[in-house]
Amino acid sequence: MDRRMFIRLATSGAGILALPQLFMSGMAIAAERIAKLSKTDAEWKKLLTSAQYDVLRQEGTEAPFTSPLNKEKRDGVFACVACDLPLFPSKFKYDSGTGWPSFFDVLPGHVETTTDYKLVLPRTEYHCARCGGHHGHVFNDGPKPTGLRYCNNGVALKFIADKA
Numbered sequence: 001m002d003r004r005m006f007i008r009l010a011t012s013g014a015g016i017l018a019l020p021q022l023f024m025s026g027m028a029i030a031a032e033r034i035a036k037l038s039k040t041d042a043e044w045k046k047l048l049t050s051a052q053y054d055v056l057r058q059e060g061t062e063a064p065f066t067s068p069l070n071k072e073k074r075d076g077v078f079a080c081v082a083c084d085l086p087l088f089p090s091k092f093k094y095d096s097g098t099g100w101p102s103f104f105d106v107l108p109g110h111v112e113t114t115t116d117y118k119l120v121l122p123r124t125e126y127h128c129a130r131c132g133g134h135h136g137h138v139f140n141d142g143p144k145p146t147g148l149r150y151c152n153n154g155v156a157l158k159f160i161a162d163k164a
Helices: 003-024 041-047 050-058
Strands: 076-080 086-089 111-116 123-128 134-139 149-152 157-161
Touching: 041 050, 050 134, 086 149, 086 157, 111 134
Parallel strands: none
Antiparallel strands: 076 086, 076 157, 111 123, 123 134, 134 149
8 A cells, every 4th residue: 555545544544533523513413304294275274374275285476575584683483383493593594685585595304396387487485394384485586695595575474583
């Protein structure tokens, strides 16, 4: 075995040995497993307002610039209004100028995506990972660090302020 081969083996072995420490230290973030919530259509209609039901269960869209959450600036978390699953920490929110609450990232594993062809061109639609409620669409025109814009219907969210 020559010197170069020895150095390659030694450095790759050290890297492999360091992996468990990396995962145990919390530096690697894995998506948590979210338990699914299932309700009948009648149960959703009882639980939600008509506007919430239209967006979350019928994949509707609220009018832009109508959500009070556009102006929400406090520290906290934006959660699914139907099942309380946290989706977006307030530090991920930004003003996109679109008229809907917008976020540049989401809590890992808390949304699921599908392709939406309703406007002919495909768009990426996202839903709550727990209850399956439709929240909005994700676009590739957001700010750094992700370059993404999660464009959310405000009526599908509730804000939970951090305790002071």
